[in-house]
Structure formats: C-alpha cells, structure tokens
Amino acid sequence: AQSVTQLDSHVSVSEGTPVLLRCNYSSSYSPSLFWYVQHPNKGLQLLLKYTSAATLVKGINGFEAEFKKSETSFHLTKPSAHMSDAAEYFCVVRTNTLTSGTYKYIFGTGTRLKVLA
Amino acid sequence: EPEVTQTPSHQVTQMGQEVILRCVPISNHLYFYWYRQILGQKVEFLVSFYNNEISEKSEIFDDQFSVERPDGSNFTLKIRSTKLEDSAMYFCASSGGRGRPDNEQFFGPGTRLTVL
Numbered sequence: 001a002q003s004v005t006q007l008d009s010h011v012s013v014s015e016g017t018p019v020l021l022r023c024n025y026s027s028s029y030s031p032s033l034f035w036y037v038q039h040p041n042k043g044l045q046l047l048l049k050y051t052s053a054a055t056l057v058k059g060i061n062g063f064e065a066e067f068k069k070s071e072t073s074f075h076l077t078k079p080s081a082h083m084s085d086a087a088e089y090f091c092v093v094r095t096n097t098l099t100s101g102t103y104k105y106i107f108g109t110g111t112r113l114k115v116l117a
Numbered sequence: 118e119p120e121v122t123q124t125p126s127h128q129v130t131q132m133g134q135e136v137i138l139r140c141v142p143i144s145n146h147l148y149f150y151w152y153r154q155i156l157g158q159k160v161e162f163l164v165s166f167y168n169n170e171i172s173e174k175s176e177i178f179d180d181q182f183s184v185e186r187p188d189g190s191n192f193t194l195k196i197r198s199t200k201l202e203d204s205a206m207y208f209c210a211s212s213g214g215r216g217r218p219d220n221e222q223f224f225g226p227g228t229r230l231t232v233l
Binding site for chain 1: 148150152158159160161162165166167172173208210212221222223224225226227
C-alpha cells in the first residue's frame, strides 16, 4: 500500500532564506507524487508533480522537488522564502491500483510553513 | 482557466439533518472524487465516481453517504443524517478525459460543514 510521511508538522523560516519541506513515501510501484499547497481558508492548489519523467521537478512560485528513489524521498524546496509562501503544504501519493479504474490520492499530514519577516 | 466550483462555501446544520454538498467539476472531466479534512487533520479520500457509478469508496463512506451526478454537470455528496463528527471541510475533485483517469486531480475550494 502507498503512503507518505511528512516529517515536520511545522517549519519556520525567515523571509529570503531557503525552504525545505520533507516527505518520504512508501510504494510498491513507481509512485506518482504531488505537492499541494493550501492557503488559509482556500482550496488545494497543485504546486508540482512527479510522474516518472525527470527526477527534478519544477513547480509554480519557484518551488521544486527532487524524487530520490534510493532515499524514498520527495522533498520540496525553494531557494528564497517569501511571506506569501506561508501556508499548509501536503505531500500526496497517488494509488496505482487499476481495479477500480480510478486513482485516489493519499495525503500526508501536512507541514505548516511560517515565514518570519 | 477552468476550475472546480463548490457550493455552498459554508453549511451549518443540526445533527440528524440531511445535507447536500454540490460541486461542478471541470466540464470535460469524467472522473470525480470527494475528500474530507477534519479540522487539524489530514485530507482523507471518501469516494471516486466514474460512468455514473462509484468506483471506489473508503471505510468512512458508509450508508449515510451517497453521491450522484444528477444532470451531467453537478456532482453531489449527500449525508443522510449528519453527526457531529461529520463536521469537516469537504473537497470535490475531478480529473481526466476519456481513458485518462491518471491525469492530475483538480480540487475545488471546499465546503465547510458544521454540524451542531
């Protein structure tokens, strides 16, 4: 069964410093992985996705993530944090079961990013 | 850019009442989903729907829940008799053209359900 573990429930960084949000996955297949962001009282917005193409994935707003099979990790990074990056971030693995014909997302517990001025 | 919409944004109901949460998926998508997020917890899968029938459902999706696509555009989640523990944010999502359920899922902004 697939699962994701977000290692930090809260991360605080100063504006202009790098961001690292950690995610480890468990999957018996080559996984499809996603990062979503949720701003307060807003819906879920896709930041980036990995679907077995390039292992370094670039997303919106300067975020990127690197798929490392040997470490079963898919950490999210950004070189320089901005105040507007303060939000909840979810690492997601998509199931690979085809029996139902659809795929479901399995979410991590989320990491709340705080950006200090 | 096309988007998933949900109504209402906030629904308050009394325990035991029926509620219907509405979603309008992206127009050419064929696969539909409901997820929920209890306050402070992670987002959980409830149900997936394709070709007018449920494809998969979680253990949360018991007999009190039902889904429907009544008119070719709306996708609804009905809770027959709400309980306090149904209070959560409910997200609708859609994905995929024909034969492409593996496309990314697009999420709506959510409906916050409060059961008193």
